[in-house]
Amino acid sequence: MIIEGAHVVTVTGEEYAGGHVVVDGNRITAVGPGPAPDREGHQVVDARGCLLTPGFVNAHNHLYQWVTRGLAVDSTLFEWLTTLYPVWAGIDEHAVHVGARGALAQLARTGCTTSTDHHYVFPREGGDVLGAEIRAAQEVGLRFHPTRGSMDLGQRDGGLPPDHVVEDRDEILVASEAAIDRWHDPAPGAMLRIGLAPCSPFSVTGELMRESAELARRRGVRLHTHLSETVDEDDYCRERFGCSPLEYVGSLGWTGEDVWFAHAIHLDDSAVKKIGDTGTGVAHCPSSNGRLGAGIARTRDLLDAGARVGLGVDGAASNEAGSLLEEVRHALLFARAVGGPTALGVRDALALATIGGAAVLGRADEIGSVEAGKLADLALWRLDGFAHADVADPVAALVLGAPPPLELLLVNGRPVVERDRVLTVDEDALAHEATAVHRALLRKAG
Numbered sequence: 001m002i003i004e005g006a007h008v009v010t011v012t013g014e015e016y017a018g019g020h021v022v023v024d025g026n027r028i029t030a031v032g033p034g035p036a037p038d039r040e041g042h043q044v045v046d047a048r049g050c051l052l053t054p055g056f057v058n059a060h061n062h063l064y065q066w067v068t069r070g071l072a073v074d075s076t077l078f079e080w081l082t083t084l085y086p087v088w089a090g091i092d093e094h095a096v097h098v099g100a101r102g103a104l105a106q107l108a109r110t111g112c113t114t115s116t117d118h119h120y121v122f123p124r125e126g127g128d129v130l131g132a133e134i135r136a137a138q139e140v141g142l143r144f145h146p147t148r149g150s151m152d153l154g155q156r157d158g159g160l161p162p163d164h165v166v167e168d169r170d171e172i173l174v175a176s177e178a179a180i181d182r183w184h185d186p187a188p189g190a191m192l193r194i195g196l197a198p199c200s201p202f203s204v205t206g207e208l209m210r211e212s213a214e215l216a217r218r219r220g221v222r223l224h225t226h227l228s229e230t231v232d233e234d235d236y237c238r239e240r241f242g243c244s245p246l247e248y249v250g251s252l253g254w255t256g257e258d259v260w261f262a263h264a265i266h267l268d269d270s271a272v273k274k275i276g277d278t279g280t281g282v283a284h285c286p287s288s289n290g291r292l293g294a295g296i297a298r299t300r301d302l303l304d305a306g307a308r309v310g311l312g313v314d315g316a317a318s319n320e321a322g323s324l325l326e327e328v329r330h331a332l333l334f335a336r337a338v339g340g341p342t343a344l345g346v347r348d349a350l351a352l353a354t355i356g357g358a359a360v361l362g363r364a365d366e367i368g369s370v371e372a373g374k375l376a377d378l379a380l381w382r383l384d385g386f387a388h389a390d391v392a393d394p395v396a397a398l399v400l401g402a403p404p405p406l407e408l409l410l411v412n413g414r415p416v417v418e419r420d421r422v423l424t425v426d427e428d429a430l431a432h433e434a435t436a437v438h439r440a441l442l443r444k445a446g
Contacts, residue, residue, distance in 0.1 A: 055113025
């Protein structure tokens with residue numbers, strides 16, 4: 001396939017107005033200015049009027065929450081959690097499969113080619129919920145990095161989650177290793193990789209955090225958790241452990257290039273430096289943070305400190321839009337709102353969603369930029385319509401303008417979206433399924 005005539009943004013510094021990208025199988029084989037030199041035997045996509053970018057990488061989500069949207073919309077994080085936990089306790093394999101398909105389809109429609117997921121609710125009668133979301137990602141066609149999450153610190157032991165939604169630590173560790181055995185693919189070009197992700201300092205014991213880190217490093221998988229999302233969390237850690245959230249998890253082995261944190265909002269200068277010095281990753285979730293009133297991450301400071309920073313949609317129960325493109329815009333606007341007009345440029349924001357997210361997941365050598373040899377995960381945006389045609393800078397049109405139509409989304413060289421329509425799901429049927437599951441969960445929660 002040759003994609004020709006687009007404004008090509010590689011995110012490595014080169015841009016080609018009217019450039020070309022050649023895809024052979026699941027790899028990019030050539031990128032450059034003007035028409036492709038060899039067109040014979042290739043399918044040619046006329047991309048005039050379009051912007052070509054790397055596919056976006058979603059570094060934090062809770063996919064099942066697609067079927068629990070619109071609840072506790074005016075609550076703090078802890079109030080929101082206590083409202084939603086009883087609803088989430090009723091999820092099962094079917095609910096997770098429907099929710100994951102909905103959330104992943106929406107991610108695809110907004111330019112995402114690789115998504116993580118942080119799934120930490122495992123009801124005893126729920127069936128194979130992790131397998132259900134993996135099946136959903138295979139059906140939608142996205143590259144997928146799910147994490148086997150966990151909670152073992154219930155209310156009776158001083159944690160936030162209700163006791164009936166937490167698991168036994170030994171059971172968690174056995175299930176975590178079983179998930180790695182069953183699904184993790186370390187091979188180059190993998191479509192599926194597993195990580196381990198105890199939920200948060202207020203829902204997980206220190207023993208589980210430490211033993212999960214040991215297991216992950218023994219098996220060569222990555223580590224993920226929520227950290228420093230709210231002032232309440234900071235207060236909780238200082239009262240319970242006598243230190244900040246980062247100092248606490250750091251004492252348990254939770255910093256380094258194989259670790260990434262969701263949110264990382266409430267950090268002092270020493271914490272920002274520590275994250276940068278250790279090469280730890282951060283998934284910045286501006287829309288969810290704004291929806292919950294949690295605060296604004298120090299994106300510019302983290303980048304300047306050397307941290308790997310990507311973007312996350314977070315769960316749809318705290319970000320009903322579920323749009324990764326929206327995170328690009330909000331990341332820029334929030335950074336400038338607190339740091340001034342030069343805090344983040346439009347190309348910086350695009351880099352967060354692409355090569356930044358790829359670096360967070362340890363895959364910057366394979367995805368996140370438009371370069372020969374990399375995997376063919378590409379997004380082609382149409383910018384020649386009324387809303388964008390007269391915007392001087394095509395990257396600004398994408399980042400600051402109205403969401404443009406997605407002309408084509410390739411994942412591993414295969415079309416998943418064409419002309420703003422997801423090819424792999426029936427969106428109308430899925431909407432009916434999601435509505436039915438949502439209502440059933442509310443009935444079950446009473």
